Amino acid sequence: MLTQDIRNSLIETTDLSQLKWDLNHLQPVDVGEYIAQLPQQQRAIAFRLLNKAQAIDVFEYLPTEVQEELINSLHDVQVVQLVEAMSPDERAELFDELPAGVIKRLLQELSPEQRQATATILGYPEGTAGRVMTTEYVRLREGLTVGEALSKIRRQDEDKETIYYAYVTDDNRKLGRVVSLRQLLFTFPDVLIRDIASDRVIKVRTETPQEEVAQIMQRYDLIAIPVVDREERLVGIITIDDVMDILQEEATEDIQKLAGVGGDEAALSSPLLTIRNRLPWLLGIMALYIGAASAIAPFQSVIAAVPVLAVIMPIFSNTGGTVGIQALTVTIRGLGVGEVTPRDTLKILRKEIFAGLGTALALSLTMIMLSLIWAHPQERWVAVVAGIVMATNTIVAVTLGTLLPMGLKRLKLDPALVSGPLVTTMLDTIGFLTFLTLISVGLNVFHLPS
Amino acid sequence: MLTQDIRNSLIETTDLSQLKWDLNHLQPVDVGEYIAQLPQQQRAIAFRLLNKAQAIDVFEYLPTEVQEELINSLHDVQVVQLVEAMSPDERAELFDELPAGVIKRLLQELSPEQRQATATILGYPEGTAGRVMTTEYVRLREGLTVGEALSKIRRQDEDKETIYYAYVTDDNRKLGRVVSLRQLLFTFPDVLIRDIASDRVIKVRTETPQEEVAQIMQRYDLIAIPVVDREERLVGIITIDDVMDILQEEATEDIQKLAGVGGDEAALSSPLLTIRNRLPWLLGIMALYIGAASAIAPFQSVIAAVPVLAVIMPIFSNTGGTVGIQALTVTIRGLGVGEVTPRDTLKILRKEIFAGLGTALALSLTMIMLSLIWAHPQERWVAVVAGIVMATNTIVAVTLGTLLPMGLKRLKLDPALVSGPLVTTMLDTIGFLTFLTLISVGLNVFHLPS
Known part of the structure; x- marks a missing residue:
C-alpha cells in the first residue's frame, strides 16, 4: 500500500528536479520498485538521476532482469562500481542470471577480494547456506581486549552487512566463540574477548539447506548466524533480512504447490x-x-x-x-x-x-x-x-x-x-x-x- | 531436528547433576521445549533446577499453559521475579490467558514501570502493533552528542530488547529521528546526534495490523520499528524476532484456512x-x-x-x-x-x-x-x-x-x-x-x- 502511494506521487510529478530529489531521498527499495515498473526505455534515464550512493543501494533492490538491462545500457566504469559495491551474496544472485561472457568480463574488473568472495559463494549449490551467505562479517582473534575489538570494528568498512555479532576464530580460522556488539559495549575495554565471548555458538554448515537455516535462526532469535565449512572454519554469515525472505519464499512455495x-x-x-x-x-x-x-x-x-x-x-x-x-x-x-x-x-x-x-x-x-x-x-x-x-x-x-x-x-x-x-x-x-x-x-x- | 537430539539426550540422562548442568547451559528455547513436553508433575521439578538467570530466560519460551501451571506451583516471590523480568510484550501475552484474580495479584507486586508498561500494551486490541510492541527501547534527546548517547546506552538496563537503534524524540516524546548503534560507533564522540540521525523514520501506528508491520519491516530490512500513537509520540518498538513469528503465523493461517x-x-x-x-x-x-x-x-x-x-x-x-x-x-x-x-x-x-x-x-x-x-x-x-x-x-x-x-x-x-x-x-x-x-x-x- 505504501508503495502504491509513493509510486502514484512519483508518476504524477512533472517537475524533473522534484523527481530527482524524490529519487535520491526515498527509501532505496521504493525507488527500486518505481524504476522496475517504468517502461523499459525510461529505466536507465531514471537510474541516471540517482547519486552514486543511492544508485548503489537501489541497484541491489532491482529485479535481476532490470539489473541485467542496466548493465547493458550503463557505462562500463559505472557498472563496475555498482557491481563492486554489491554485497557478495546479492552479486552471486545476479551472476546466476547473466550470460557467461558478461560474468567473465565483470569478474576481471572486480577487486581481488570481491572476486574471491563471489567465486566462493557461486561454488555452493543453490538453496544451501553457502549460496545465501555473505562473506562480509567481523572476525576477531581470541587474544584481543574489548577495547581493541571495538577499535577494530570501527576500522572495518562501514558497509559490512552486520556488525552486531563478531566471531572469534583461532589461527586456522576455526570458529570458536561469538560475542555481540551489545556485550562489547557493556564491558570494560581492558577485559579479554575470550572471557566474555560465548562458546555456545549456534552455527550452520555451508551445505545446510536454506530453510533449515531459517528455522534455526527463528528458533534462537538470531539476527545473524555463522556458516562454517567441513573443517569448522568460518566462511561467511547469513543475516536476518535474507532469512525473512527465505521464510516467505518457502511458505509461498508450500502454499502454492499444495x-x-x-x-x-x-x-x-x-x-x-x-x-x-x-x-x-x-x-x-x-x-x-x-x-x-x-x-x-x-x-x-x-x-x-x-x-x-x-x-x-x-x-x-x-x-x-x-x-x-x-x-x-x-x-x-x-x-x-x-x-x-x-x-x-x-x-x-x-x-x-x-x-x-x-x-x-x-x-x-x-x-x-x-x-x-x-x-x-x-x-x-x-x-x-x-x-x-x-x-x-x-x-x-x-x-x-x-x-x-x-x-x-x-x-x-x-x-x-x-x-x-x-x-x-x-x-x-x-x-x-x-x-x-x-x-x-x-x-x-x-x-x-x- | 536439533531439538529432538537434545530432547533425547536429556531424557536419557539419569545423572541428576548432569541434567542440572545441561538445563543451565543449553539454549533457553531448547530447555523450554524440553520442560514443556515433560509429564505435568515433573515440570516444576525440572524448572527448579534452573539458576535464576536461566529460569528467567526459559520462562519466556514456555507455552502459556505451562507458564500458568508454574505460576500456581512456585513460591510467590519466585513468580514475581519471573514475571517482573519478562519483557512487557511477553508478559501481556501471558496475562491474556490468566484468570483475572491472578493478574490483579501479580500486577500489584510488579514495579510501577513494569505495571504501567503491561497495562499500556494490554490496552491495545489483539493483532495490532500496540499489542505486540515492547516498551523497552532506547530514547535519546536531540541535543545529545554521540559520546553522551553511547554512555547513556551503556547505562541502560542491559536487558532492553534492542539497542541497535536509538530513537530521538522532542520534549513531548514526539518521534523525530532515528540513529543506529552502528552510526554511533562510526562517528566521533563530539558530533551532535541531530546531525547524524536520519529524519526518514519508518514507523507504524499502535493500531496498524501486525501483518502490515511485518510486511513493512521485511520490505525495509529493519531489525526494529518504532510504534507511535495518534499524536506521533513514541510508545514502543517491535523487534524482528516477534515479526518473524508473526510472518510464520500469518502464512500458516493462510495455508491452513485455504x-x-x-x-x-x-x-x-x-x-x-x-x-x-x-x-x-x-x-x-x-x-x-x-x-x-x-x-x-x-x-x-x-x-x-x-x-x-x-x-x-x-x-x-x-x-x-x-x-x-x-x-x-x-x-x-x-x-x-x-x-x-x-x-x-x-x-x-x-x-x-x-x-x-x-x-x-x-x-x-x-x-x-x-x-x-x-x-x-x-x-x-x-x-x-x-x-x-x-x-x-x-x-x-x-x-x-x-x-x-x-x-x-x-x-x-x-x-x-x-x-x-x-x-x-x-x-x-x-x-x-x-x-x-x-x-x-x-x-x-x-x-x-x-
Whole structure:
C-alpha cells in the first residue's frame, strides 16, 4: 500500500528536479520498485538521476532482469562500481542470471577480494547456506581486549552487512566463540574477548539447506548466524533480512504447490507464466482421472439402474478430498516450520486416525441423512452403503494425507510435491470404486431393490 | 531436528547433576521445549533446577499453559521475579490467558514501570502493533552528542530488547529521528546526534495490523520499528524476532484456512482440537452440497438415460475445482505478502482471464478426447457439450478465485475466509447444473441420441 502511494506521487510529478530529489531521498527499495515498473526505455534515464550512493543501494533492490538491462545500457566504469559495491551474496544472485561472457568480463574488473568472495559463494549449490551467505562479517582473534575489538570494528568498512555479532576464530580460522556488539559495549575495554565471548555458538554448515537455516535462526532469535565449512572454519554469515525472505519464499512455495501452482508464480505474473505454472498440474489431474474414470466406466449399468448414485458421488468426492487435503496441509506446514520430522510420522498418524474416527462418524451419519432425502424409499440401503463408504474414505484420506508427504520427506524429496489435487484424485478413485462395487454387490448378489 | 537430539539426550540422562548442568547451559528455547513436553508433575521439578538467570530466560519460551501451571506451583516471590523480568510484550501475552484474580495479584507486586508498561500494551486490541510492541527501547534527546548517547546506552538496563537503534524524540516524546548503534560507533564522540540521525523514520501506528508491520519491516530490512500513537509520540518498538513469528503465523493461517483448517492447529495438536478445527468446515461443505445435489437430483432421469455422465462429471468437479483453487491461492498469497491490494483486482482478473482462456482451450480439448473414449459412438455430442462446459467452468473458476478473496479484503474481512472447499462446491454446483441442463436440452429439444 505504501508503495502504491509513493509510486502514484512519483508518476504524477512533472517537475524533473522534484523527481530527482524524490529519487535520491526515498527509501532505496521504493525507488527500486518505481524504476522496475517504468517502461523499459525510461529505466536507465531514471537510474541516471540517482547519486552514486543511492544508485548503489537501489541497484541491489532491482529485479535481476532490470539489473541485467542496466548493465547493458550503463557505462562500463559505472557498472563496475555498482557491481563492486554489491554485497557478495546479492552479486552471486545476479551472476546466476547473466550470460557467461558478461560474468567473465565483470569478474576481471572486480577487486581481488570481491572476486574471491563471489567465486566462493557461486561454488555452493543453490538453496544451501553457502549460496545465501555473505562473506562480509567481523572476525576477531581470541587474544584481543574489548577495547581493541571495538577499535577494530570501527576500522572495518562501514558497509559490512552486520556488525552486531563478531566471531572469534583461532589461527586456522576455526570458529570458536561469538560475542555481540551489545556485550562489547557493556564491558570494560581492558577485559579479554575470550572471557566474555560465548562458546555456545549456534552455527550452520555451508551445505545446510536454506530453510533449515531459517528455522534455526527463528528458533534462537538470531539476527545473524555463522556458516562454517567441513573443517569448522568460518566462511561467511547469513543475516536476518535474507532469512525473512527465505521464510516467505518457502511458505509461498508450500502454499502454492499444495494448490497445484509453482512456487515462482505471483498474483501479477504474466498470463504465459501462469499457464505454464498451472496447466501441467491440470493435465496431470485429467490424466490421473483416466484411472478414476476407468474405474467408474464399467459400472455405467449400475448407475443407470440407481441414478441417485450420481447425486451422492460428488459429495464423496468433495468431502473425502477435503479431509485428505486438511491432513496433508497440516503435515506439510508442520514439516515446513520444523515442528515435526519424519520421526513423528506414527505420532501424527495416531492423532489423525483418532480425529478421523470422530470425523468419520459425524460425516457418515450426515451422509446417511442426506442420502435418505434424495433416495427413493426402496433405495434406503444405498444410503447406508454411502454412510459406510464415507467413513472408510475419511480414514483412508487422513492416512494418505499424512503418509504421502512424510514418505517424500523421508526420501529427501519435497513433501509439497504431493499436491492437493493429486490426493483428491487418488481418493476419488478409491472412494468411487469401493462405493460402486458395494452397490453392485447389493444389486446383483443380494438382489436389493433399485 | 536439533531439538529432538537434545530432547533425547536429556531424557536419557539419569545423572541428576548432569541434567542440572545441561538445563543451565543449553539454549533457553531448547530447555523450554524440553520442560514443556515433560509429564505435568515433573515440570516444576525440572524448572527448579534452573539458576535464576536461566529460569528467567526459559520462562519466556514456555507455552502459556505451562507458564500458568508454574505460576500456581512456585513460591510467590519466585513468580514475581519471573514475571517482573519478562519483557512487557511477553508478559501481556501471558496475562491474556490468566484468570483475572491472578493478574490483579501479580500486577500489584510488579514495579510501577513494569505495571504501567503491561497495562499500556494490554490496552491495545489483539493483532495490532500496540499489542505486540515492547516498551523497552532506547530514547535519546536531540541535543545529545554521540559520546553522551553511547554512555547513556551503556547505562541502560542491559536487558532492553534492542539497542541497535536509538530513537530521538522532542520534549513531548514526539518521534523525530532515528540513529543506529552502528552510526554511533562510526562517528566521533563530539558530533551532535541531530546531525547524524536520519529524519526518514519508518514507523507504524499502535493500531496498524501486525501483518502490515511485518510486511513493512521485511520490505525495509529493519531489525526494529518504532510504534507511535495518534499524536506521533513514541510508545514502543517491535523487534524482528516477534515479526518473524508473526510472518510464520500469518502464512500458516493462510495455508491452513485455504484447506479448511483453523490457523491454530499444528501437526501435533490433540485429536479433539483437530476435530473441532476441521469438522465445521466439512459439515459446512456437506450442507452446501445440499444445493449442488438438489441441482443434480431432478436430472436423475437424464443420468439414467446417459450413464456416461457419471463418468464425466467427477472430472469437471476436480479439474474445475483445482483451477479455482489455483487462482484463489495465488490471490490470497499475493494479499498475504503485500504484493497486491484490492486496487489491483482488475489487473489480476485480466491476467487470470487471459491465462484462463489458454487453459480452457487445452482442458476442453482434452475433455472432448477423454469423453470420446468413454462415450458410445451415438453419444459423441455429449463429448462436445462436456468440452464446452469445461471451458466455461474454467473461466468461472478463475473469476471466482480472484473476486471472492478480493471482495472480502475490500470489506476489511479476512480473504482466507473463502476456503478452497467453498470454491470447489460453488464450482461443482454451477458446472453440474450447466452440464446437465445442456444435456437435457440436447436430449429433449434436439432429440439427440442417448
